[in-house]
Amino acid sequence: MKKSVVFVLTVAFMFSFFSCSKVKDGIYTGTSAGMQGPVEVKLTVAKGKISGVEITKNRETPAVAGVALKRIPAEIVAHQTPYVDTVTGATLASHGIINAAASAAESAGFNLEKFGRYSAKPGEDLVLNTDVVVVGAGGAGLSAAVSAAQQGANVVLIEKSSFLGGNTVVAGGAFNAVDVEAQSETILSKAQKKTLDSYLALSVNDPDLHFELFPEWKKVLLDLQKSIKAHYAANAGKSAGKDMAGYDSIELHMWHIYTGGLRKMDNGKWIASDINLARTLAESALASYDWTGSLGVKAVSHKGAGKTLRTVLGAMWPRTHQYSNGIPLIETLRKAAENAGVKIYTETAGKSLIKSSDGRIAGINAVKSDGTKVTINASKGVVLASGGYCANPAMVKKYDEYWGKDLTDRTLTTNVGTNTGDGIIMAMEAGADTVDLGVAQMMPSSSPVKGTMTDGIWADASEQLWIDGKGNRFVNEYAERDVLAKASLTLENGIFYIVYAGTGIGKEDPVCKGADPNASLFGNKIKDMVENGHIWYGSTLKELSAATAKTAGGACPAFTEEQLRSTIEKYNSYVANQKDPDFGKEVLNGAIDLAYIESHPEVGIAISPRKASLHHTMGGVKINTNAEVLDKNGKVIKGLWAAGEVTGGVHAGNRLGGNAIADIFTFGRIAGKNAGSSR
Numbered sequence: 001m002k003k004s005v006v007f008v009l010t011v012a013f014m015f016s017f018f019s020c021s022k023v024k025d026g027i028y029t030g031t032s033a034g035m036q037g038p039v040e041v042k043l044t045v046a047k048g049k050i051s052g053v054e055i056t057k058n059r060e061t062p063a064v065a066g067v068a069l070k071r072i073p074a075e076i077v078a079h080q081t082p083y084v085d086t087v088t089g090a091t092l093a094s095h096g097i098i099n100a101a102a103s104a105a106e107s108a109g110f111n112l113e114k115f116g117r118y119s120a121k122p123g124e125d126l127v128l129n130t131d132v133v134v135v136g137a138g139g140a141g142l143s144a145a146v147s148a149a150q151q152g153a154n155v156v157l158i159e160k161s162s163f164l165g166g167n168t169v170v171a172g173g174a175f176n177a178v179d180v181e182a183q184s185e186t187i188l189s190k191a192q193k194k195t196l197d198s199y200l201a202l203s204v205n206d207p208d209l210h211f212e213l214f215p216e217w218k219k220v221l222l223d224l225q226k227s228i229k230a231h232y233a234a235n236a237g238k239s240a241g242k243d244m245a246g247y248d249s250i251e252l253h254m255w256h257i258y259t260g261g262l263r264k265m266d267n268g269k270w271i272a273s274d275i276n277l278a279r280t281l282a283e284s285a286l287a288s289y290d291w292t293g294s295l296g297v298k299a300v301s302h303k304g305a306g307k308t309l310r311t312v313l314g315a316m317w318p319r320t321h322q323y324s325n326g327i328p329l330i331e332t333l334r335k336a337a338e339n340a341g342v343k344i345y346t347e348t349a350g351k352s353l354i355k356s357s358d359g360r361i362a363g364i365n366a367v368k369s370d371g372t373k374v375t376i377n378a379s380k381g382v383v384l385a386s387g388g389y390c391a392n393p394a395m396v397k398k399y400d401e402y403w404g405k406d407l408t409d410r411t412l413t414t415n416v417g418t419n420t421g422d423g424i425i426m427a428m429e430a431g432a433d434t435v436d437l438g439v440a441q442m443m444p445s446s447s448p449v450k451g452t453m454t455d456g457i458w459a460d461a462s463e464q465l466w467i468d469g470k471g472n473r474f475v476n477e478y479a480e481r482d483v484l485a486k487a488s489l490t491l492e493n494g495i496f497y498i499v500y501a502g503t504g505i506g507k508e509d510p511v512c513k514g515a516d517p518n519a520s521l522f523g524n525k526i527k528d529m530v531e532n533g534h535i536w537y538g539s540t541l542k543e544l545s546a547a548t549a550k551t552a553g554g555a556c557p558a559f560t561e562e563q564l565r566s567t568i569e570k571y572n573s574y575v576a577n578q579k580d581p582d583f584g585k586e587v588l589n590g591a592i593d594l595a596y597i598e599s600h601p602e603v604g605i606a607i608s609p610r611k612a613s614l615h616h617t618m619g620g621v622k623i624n625t626n627a628e629v630l631d632k633n634g635k636v637i638k639g640l641w642a643a644g645e646v647t648g649g650v651h652a653g654n655r656l657g658g659n660a661i662a663d664i665f666t667f668g669r670i671a672g673k674n675a676g677s678s679r
Helices: 010-019 062-079 091-107 141-152 166-170 190-200 215-234 250-261 276-294 326-339 392-398 421-427 481-489 524-531 541-550 560-578 594-601 659-677
Strands: 026-033 037-048 049-057 126-135 153-158 175-176 320-322 343-345 350-353 361-368 375-385 438-447 465-467 495-500 536-538 605-617 620-622 628-630 636-642
Touching: 010 026, 026 091, 026 126, 037 091, 049 062, 049 091, 062 091, 062 166, 062 250, 126 141, 126 361, 126 659, 141 153, 141 166, 141 375, 141 495, 141 659, 153 350, 153 375, 166 326, 175 276, 190 215, 215 276, 250 276, 250 392, 343 392, 343 659, 350 375, 350 392, 350 421, 361 636, 375 421, 375 659, 392 605, 421 620, 421 636, 465 560, 481 605, 495 560, 536 541, 541 605, 560 594, 594 605, 620 628, 636 659
Parallel strands: 126 153, 126 375, 153 343, 375 636
Antiparallel strands: 026 037, 037 049, 175 320, 350 361, 361 375, 438 605, 465 495, 495 605, 536 605, 628 636
């Protein structure tokens, strides 16, 4: 990010500084903490000057920190100071490089206090003319840009960060879509049938459903009940868990969106999803998934997908399709955008919307990271896809009506650092209405140290086992994310532990039957996560217990073998009976086969410490089903569309796991199509 202090070293200053210092020529090494681990730098000094900087070791993600890894060493040499600008979107990685270089320079004899600070100067003002400008190059922005270009529009895409992808690049790629053909290849479990039966037992007069406040949702329940009965009739004579086909429907997805997001705020007000937005998402998600497949994204739906459908944490039903993780996804979308003629500008942040004399949005004022002013005129309009504001905990706290004392200005986040609410603020300044700003989602299963999701093991929610510091289950692991987070925050220091050993990770992946414990899982290795202290691992419960004992202290407990065995065996009995008397877990799969694990040293079991952190802001700019932004009178603001986390109304008080990716591609595609075809 651009520093506020601009200091360019002069030749005279450098001569004076180097001639008076006790610098020795040679090669020196420095190490400092980056985002993903230690960063090691080799600094070469020749004739009293820094002649080379090489990053010799780092664990940074190239797609996120790539610009920093390349630019910062070059700027240190060019400007003869380690104190150069950090790179937007890779702040922690930048500081790792800078501090490691400074450490090496100090070893060489440089006086760090005499180093100046270099910041780039702004260039000449830049003016661009286009049809559509898209703000934000995450999944929503890239899909909007491609979709607009497919309508024949000239498109400019600007991104505040130094890399493309936004939150999508660090997401797990879970995509919820009703896929009836895929479900027909699965078997409805006994626990799933019990859940469907419970929906049949619901009455429209049930006060807990709050139809008196949201009467439009009553018909969804009635249609769902008809659909379930029709499925049972079509499978007459068949039994759940044996030969009854799996089930899903638009009505069921909508019902999960409604009940999953129906929440009471601190002030007593209830909020629910906009039924029209929810229906658009549920009805369009599979087509959106297939559309991304047409762009080259590895997306398998329909025939054969039943074997891979799962339930990502907080999804409420096994309708989750799986992309490859965020980095190859974004790379594919980048290529699709460039092939469609989209012009992409990184490190360019939108600052204010431009209005024409008739009130139409006609472009955007932006600024590059070096301070260069950019004016982008857009004849058709602007699509806002700049994300939410979970990387701005002060803003979350300002509007919060849900978490109360559990939320502070320093609450950790899973988000990339650029998600600070810029697009929402710009839209509000232009007269846009907002909805549900008072509620943000916390991801319960995040790193207790960094807030990230990249240093733990993920599995199907039906196969996860969550325990407290005494080794006891404390929640229904299949529940919505806010329910999980609230339960976890009542524990000591808000920290809990997830036990992994089920079949849901897949035979080719670690900690399950027949797997190599060093095999790759979402780009991480069990060995690396153990060495970095992210998880505990053992080929037996005894080994696992010993591993926890080695690092016990502070917030980390030591689990005994007896504690773990007792909890796991009790859970296994619930899986066998397909009934959880403790917490009512609806779908129970993947009993932990201790006998197999403990007799096969090549496989094992892992425990990952976790803590809730800010993950997704449900509130944002108010839109209609055409992704047009609305003003406070409910009227369309001409020339302004929005998609993704910058918007509100889709998810109400709690977003279902796997619905965000479906949301960004569905409404991103809609926004781009409508913007590109507008006149």
